[in-house]
Amino acid sequence: DKESVRYGTSDGVATITLNRPESLNALTVEAKEQLLECLERARADAAVRAVLLTGAGRAFCAGQDLDEHGRRLSENEGLGDTVRRYYNPIVLTMTRMPKPIVAAVNGVAAGAGAGLAFAADLRIASTRASFLTAFANVGLGADSGTSWTLPRLVGQARAMEMLLLGEPVTADRALEIGLVTRVVEPEDLERTAREFAERLASGPTVAYSAIKAEVAFGAALDLPGALDIEANLQDQCVETADHLNATLAFLEKQRPTFRGR
Ligand code: T3D
Known part of the structure; x- marks a missing residue:
């Protein structure tokens, strides 16, 4: 079976890759469980001193898998526990991780996918990246920490704009409002983000x-x-x-x- 999340280490950096490119790395139960396992593995491994989080294919992460979610909604099954059971532990594991996390945002980061990017410590974006809170677009309030992280990153007014309007913020605009550290050409993203991660992995x-x-x-x-x-x-x-x-x-x-x- 193909892994929904890939994990690898080199030079003190654990690379975690969301790996469901056909659905823009949308988060199924399996993907969320694997992501949490990978984060815990990175936290527990003393040889890992920085984490790099990215997405396979053209997206970073489209958030909650709406196919799976839609099925659960119509079957009235397991509703209401996604946030407590998965998103909250994932976001807390990221923010409490005693080592820096760099998000290499290769494409769209939407909903909980944007939440993952906001919970990282640095965001390096490709010119193809965009950030879209998306929650309100599907009739939901903010989750995956975005009501806490986003106002702290960009200020309350811009966070409200992003959360209420649910429109994509381009990489250049994200740089302008301080949401990302660097914007680079797509072909330079992996190298640049890895340089940041390796620099942090060889730090104090x-x-x-x-x-x-x-x-x-x-x-x-x-x-x-x-x-x-x-x-x-x-x-x-x-x-x-x-x-x-x-x-x-x-x-x-x-x-x-x-x-x-
Ligand atoms: O309690 C709870 O469970 C609530 C928890 C909620 C947390 C959340 O994350 S809520 C927000 C969920 N995410 C979204 O609402 C985003 C939905 N996706 C989009 O708005 C767009 O796909 C994007 C803006 C992200 C990208 O647009 P675009 O035009 O580049 O791509 P596309 O054509 O829309 O998508 C490409 C494929 O990915 C497509 O599949 P197909 O037609 O090629 O077979 C599309 O259905 C699939 N896809 C995209 N997003 C999701 C997805 N499949 C499942 N879940 C998705 N979130």
Whole structure:
């Protein structure tokens, strides 16, 4: 059987590829289960220090598989648990992953597919990419974290525009509003996104993990609360070999080598 999600590792990077190109990598139960397994595998593997998430074929991910969803709706089967059972754990596993996640957005990212891209830490887009919240287009509210991630990425006004209007935002517009880090030609996407992922995979992993947690917690805290979290996480970073070595390297005017601990 063809895998709905592919997993591979090289040079400290776990590459997770959504692999149902015939339906624009729409998310079936099987695909969601496999995606969660791959994310957990990447989290658990100490040799993995960054994750690259992308889609096979011309799309990044068209969100919930509406064929499967439609069948379930008409059979009144398993309704209401998709979000709690799959999207919430997937998004939390991504945002709590103690290593950076780069989304290589090769084409359209729609609905929960856009949610996956927004839950990544960096988004590198091909000129063919677009972002479409799509939920309201099928009579749904926001899910897969988009009501939390999108306003933080682009501000409330633009998030409301995207969520209410459900129109595609092109790669160039996404760059303009700060939703993506870089837009490149389709043939350069894989290389560019991999360069970012490999750079992060050879960086100070504990510090990156602290930065992810600080930014995520900070969003929900007042300044004294955020300062506390920073102090606690900084205690952990200060004790790493990476911090000691990078400080000594600076003093010796050398480039530091980070081992991720
Ligand atoms: O509780 C719950 O379960 C709710 C959870 C919801 C989470 C969500 O993600 S809701 C949002 C679901 N996604 C969408 O509404 C997006 C639907 N797709 C589209 O709007 C368009 O396909 C795109 C804008 C993404 C791309 O348009 P285009 O013109 O480039 O491609 P296309 O021709 O529409 O699609 C190509 C094929 O992919 C086509 O199949 P065919 O005709 O060649 O056999 C199409 O049906 C299929 N496809 C696209 N999106 C989905 C899909 N098949 C199943 N599910 C999809 N989401």
